Amino acid sequence: MSTSLRGGQAREDQLLSATLEVLREVGYNRLTVDAVVSRAHASKATVYRRWPSKSDLIVAAFMNATRDLPAERDTGALRGDLLGALEDLLDEMDRFGDVMMDLLGELGRNPELASTIRDGYIATRRQNLIGAFARAKDRGEIPADVDVQPLWDLAPAVIFFRRYNMGEEVDAEDVRVLVDDVVLPLAFRFSAG
Amino acid sequence: MSTSLRGGQAREDQLLSATLEVLREVGYNRLTVDAVVSRAHASKATVYRRWPSKSDLIVAAFMNATRDLPAERDTGALRGDLLGALEDLLDEMDRFGDVMMDLLGELGRNPELASTIRDGYIATRRQNLIGAFARAKDRGEIPADVDVQPLWDLAPAVIFFRRYNMGEEVDAEDVRVLVDDVVLPLAFRFSAG
Amino acid sequence: MSTSLRGGQAREDQLLSATLEVLREVGYNRLTVDAVVSRAHASKATVYRRWPSKSDLIVAAFMNATRDLPAERDTGALRGDLLGALEDLLDEMDRFGDVMMDLLGELGRNPELASTIRDGYIATRRQNLIGAFARAKDRGEIPADVDVQPLWDLAPAVIFFRRYNMGEEVDAEDVRVLVDDVVLPLAFRFSAG
Amino acid sequence: MSTSLRGGQAREDQLLSATLEVLREVGYNRLTVDAVVSRAHASKATVYRRWPSKSDLIVAAFMNATRDLPAERDTGALRGDLLGALEDLLDEMDRFGDVMMDLLGELGRNPELASTIRDGYIATRRQNLIGAFARAKDRGEIPADVDVQPLWDLAPAVIFFRRYNMGEEVDAEDVRVLVDDVVLPLAFRFSAG
DNA sequence: TCATAAGCGAGACGGTACGTCGTGTCTTACG
DNA sequence: CGTAAGACACGACGTACCGTCTCGCTTATGA
Known part of the structure; x- marks a missing residue:
């Protein structure tokens, strides 16, 4: 029930959301970590502590957003x-x-x-x-x-x-x-x- | 028959070849225009006069290298x-x-x-x-x-x-x-x- | 008593000293920011964050070096x-x-x-x-x-x-x-x- | 009476005038040989054939403009x-x-x-x-x-x-x-x- | 009269420095 | 302690200018 853990989780989500937003707006190449950090009102250290590089961050943001698998359907045919x-x-x-x-x-x-x-x-x-x-x-x-x-x-x-x-x-x-x-x-x- | 045109062409080819070489050696991400320029004994201005950015240069190098179409084959079947x-x-x-x-x-x-x-x-x-x-x-x-x-x-x-x-x-x-x-x-x- | 301020000051002094050294060695015209930066083991951004151009840097180096006024003398005549x-x-x-x-x-x-x-x-x-x-x-x-x-x-x-x-x-x-x-x-x- | 000589002289004057104009407008530092050349509808080779460097050109322009000595006056006192x-x-x-x-x-x-x-x-x-x-x-x-x-x-x-x-x-x-x-x-x- | 050379406009070129930007690291001060 | 803020070293970018060079064109003399 520690706030820090949940806080950590929540912060992580905020960072990944911000990353995805920026990613959508400017694309991989023109995404900068500074832009993400600034949008999330975060610090670069906070980002780099979790994801060691820009591309890790982006992948994490993508994986996070697509975490929910489409349900397997069984229509019988x-x-x-x-x-x-x-x-x-x-x-x-x-x-x-x-x-x-x-x-x-x-x-x-x-x-x-x-x-x-x-x-x-x-x-x-x-x-x-x-x-x-x-x-x-x-x-x-x-x-x-x-x-x-x-x-x-x-x-x-x-x-x-x-x-x-x-x-x-x-x-x-x-x-x-x-x-x-x-x-x-x-x-x-x-x-x- | 003008030498200048061919000269320009030739320079272009050298630049594109150098680009492709570097591209093969270090890949897109780590290719630097300086490396290309240095390999071709050229100047950055010479590159940027022709291709407005690094990625244009690389694409041109690729297109140049794959200019020759594979011959159309007709085996009868x-x-x-x-x-x-x-x-x-x-x-x-x-x-x-x-x-x-x-x-x-x-x-x-x-x-x-x-x-x-x-x-x-x-x-x-x-x-x-x-x-x-x-x-x-x-x-x-x-x-x-x-x-x-x-x-x-x-x-x-x-x-x-x-x-x-x-x-x-x-x-x-x-x-x-x-x-x-x-x-x-x-x-x-x-x-x- | 903040270390950051003094730290910033110290860095500034190092940069200006390096600038003055280079200035003495090669003169205004042949001084390059890269040379200064390399001598001070610094980064161009660090220089340009403080002084918007090469000439500002040089002036600052001069002003810094001549900051100490010659003492006023009073010989009585x-x-x-x-x-x-x-x-x-x-x-x-x-x-x-x-x-x-x-x-x-x-x-x-x-x-x-x-x-x-x-x-x-x-x-x-x-x-x-x-x-x-x-x-x-x-x-x-x-x-x-x-x-x-x-x-x-x-x-x-x-x-x-x-x-x-x-x-x-x-x-x-x-x-x-x-x-x-x-x-x-x-x-x-x-x-x- | 050769036209070429006079032409050469005239061309030289045009170049120096153009130089002085540009010099007046933007100053020594921001004067570029290209700007002079473009204003005089001349070619860089034409300039560099006469004056081996930018500063030679500028000095020549200045000397040319101030060629006429002020007359020596003798007022008797x-x-x-x-x-x-x-x-x-x-x-x-x-x-x-x-x-x-x-x-x-x-x-x-x-x-x-x-x-x-x-x-x-x-x-x-x-x-x-x-x-x-x-x-x-x-x-x-x-x-x-x-x-x-x-x-x-x-x-x-x-x-x-x-x-x-x-x-x-x-x-x-x-x-x-x-x-x-x-x-x-x-x-x-x-x-x- | 014509050709051969010389000067020219145009502008590409190699080189060098500029000033900017982005990454990933690191420091400081706050809560 | 983790964090926001942001300075920092590194290194690449794309631009600008210098002085050199090559290209055809034009002109102007000398055969």
């Missing part, structure tokens, strides 16, 4: 599960789009950051998709001899590519086409197409 | 064309991997740079794939009612995602699986699978 | 007072000669600097001379109807002119001649010449 | 000669005041410039004063045993000091006082005062 999980992805992209783009770009420059993001963010999101395929196979929806592993990342890959590399908008209809015309036919071997 | 084009992509990734990763990350921060890269680099590479599908359709290899557009970026998307977002190595065998198990079945509706 | 004050001037010229020459030249280019130097340096030195004449008049050494004001700057003017405009050396004997043959005859109306 | 010569000095100060101040300051930084200015400018002006004293002595106006050499520079020294070091205005009345109350009494040993 692969199609519904996929559409649900991918819509969650789209949602998060809408809310953290530019920040994610920023961070994705940072991955190549910062291996530590990369593994944090991959293990802490991407991997957790992927679980929902892996789960969807696993349930479909358990249900017999997918033929037993189909290797689903290559299908896991198909839809996210295309969504990421279009959005982050090609700079295109991706909406629910695009996702539906992707699921119905690409992923499901491969999963079902056209038997249900 | 979609499979061969795809494998060829994707191997070229893999090759280029091997040669410019880290730099590309760096630049990809820059896209989200710099819209101008993004369109330069997209129009000048990605779009040109995509042409080879688009061409491969078009020829296959002309030959009747692909059923007339199959919409090939969603298939263009499928393979590159997966390759980019695995390599740049997931940090995995991608080799020729992975590409072969991708083509044989994902792209071609969709293109041929399993008829030739 | 005008001649002794004058010779004493002028010898002090010569001394200071020997110690800060080139720097003063440098700064003198800066006066015409920088009005703010000019008033700083005039009020903070020249005016304080002149006080000793003014005092000498005042005491002489009080003692009755100088006839009551002699206007001494034109005599105040006579000797310094000649010394400055010879040294800084004509580039000649000026020594104690020159000063003696100046006092005995020019200033005193005018002050005493030749009565005591 | 020392007082008139002195007042005449000093008024000429005041005139020139009015016309080239700031530039002279600038250059004077530069003397301490640039020995070559210093001797050029001293021999080419100051020395020539001093001739008029030296001549005035010589004629007065020849005429018997000044006692034969008076050493006039210390008197030569007395008035100019005071005028320079007041104007350039103290930043005061000096007008004809000041000069008159200087002559009547300082120089002439010393020259005449008060016999004519």
Whole structure:
């Protein structure tokens, strides 16, 4: 019940919120620790005591904001599960789009950051998709001899590519086409197409 | 035939080469304009006269190095064309991997740079794939009612995602699986699978 | 009693000392802020936080070094007072000669600097001379109807002119001649010449 | 009668005029060769072919503008000669005041410039004063045993000091006082005062 | 009359210093 | 003790200016 602990937690949240705000406003490159510190009425020492570098701070802010996993949905059919999980992805992209783009770009420059993001963010999101395929196979929806592993990342890959590399908008209809015309036919071997 | 133009060109090339060298050695973040300038026995003014900022310089160096398009291959069959084009992509990734990763990350921060890269680099590479599908359709290899557009970026998307977002190595065998198990079945509706 | 203030003061003194050293070694024109900074094991920001430009820094270094006024001498006779004050001037010229020459030249280019130097340096030195004449008049050494004001700057003017405009050396004997043959005859109306 | 020579001469004058204009507008420090060149619609090579450095150019411009010596006046009396010569000095100060101040300051930084200015400018002006004293002595106006050499520079020294070091205005009345109350009494040993 | 050279405007260039900014460390004083 | 405030060393940035250089163009003499 110590105030200092809760205070510490609360302070941490304030710092991360301020970081996220600044991140949204000016992007990774132009974010300065001074700006964060000034917005949070904090001191640089307070920041650096917790996160040893600017990029740690930013990653922490991102991880904190995306801490809540989208709930795993079980609609009873692969199609519904996929559409649900991918819509969650789209949602998060809408809310953290530019920040994610920023961070994705940072991955190549910062291996530590990369593994944090991959293990802490991407991997957790992927679980929902892996789960969807696993349930479909358990249900017999997918033929037993189909290797689903290559299908896991198909839809996210295309969504990421279009959005982050090609700079295109991706909406629910695009996702539906992707699921119905690409992923499901491969999963079902056209038997249900 | 003017020497001045070629002289200017030559200087530019030297500067871009030096930039690329430094880029390869220390990466985007630790590249300094001073290092480039010193390697090229040039002056900062000479650099900044051409490229208004460090990132412009780096992009120019990348675009210059990847100016030469991989030749379009026509093997007479979609499979061969795809494998060829994707191997070229893999090759280029091997040669410019880290730099590309760096630049990809820059896209989200710099819209101008993004369109330069997209129009000048990605779009040109995509042409080879688009061409491969078009020829296959002309030959009747692909059923007339199959919409090939969603298939263009499928393979590159997966390759980019695995390599740049997931940090995995991608080799020729992975590409072969991708083509044989994902792209071609969709293109041929399993008829030739 | 705050250590921070003294600490700040101390740092300032170190910076100004380093500045003066470099100034002595290479002169105003070839002094670089980087050299100062490197000698003081300081950072450019630390310098520029205090003095907005290189010339401000140099002036501050000069003012700091000449902060200590030469003691006012009272020998009981005008001649002794004058010779004493002028010898002090010569001394200071020997110690800060080139720097003063440098700064003198800066006066015409920088009005703010000019008033700083005039009020903070020249005016304080002149006080000793003014005092000498005042005491002489009080003692009755100088006839009551002699206007001494034109005599105040006579000797310094000649010394400055010879040294800084004509580039000649000026020594104690020159000063003696100046006092005995020019200033005193005018002050005493030749009565005591 | 060659056009090239006259052209060369004319071009030289244009360059020096442009230099003087810029010098008047922004002063020695902020004058840039590029600004001069641009104003004269000339090329840097054209300037540097004639004057090897910026300061040479500026000195040349000054020397060119003050090429015309004030005529030596012979009023038949020392007082008139002195007042005449000093008024000429005041005139020139009015016309080239700031530039002279600038250059004077530069003397301490640039020995070559210093001797050029001293021999080419100051020395020539001093001739008029030296001549005035010589004629007065020849005429018997000044006692034969008076050493006039210390008197030569007395008035100019005071005028320079007041104007350039103290930043005061000096007008004809000041000069008159200087002559009547300082120089002439010393020259005449008060016999004519 | 023409060509060959010399001077020129334009402006790129190497170099050097400037003054600014950001990071991560560290110190001071307060609560 | 943890914190706000902010100074500090380091190092890169992008700008400005100097003095050198190269480029074509124009002009002006000498074959």
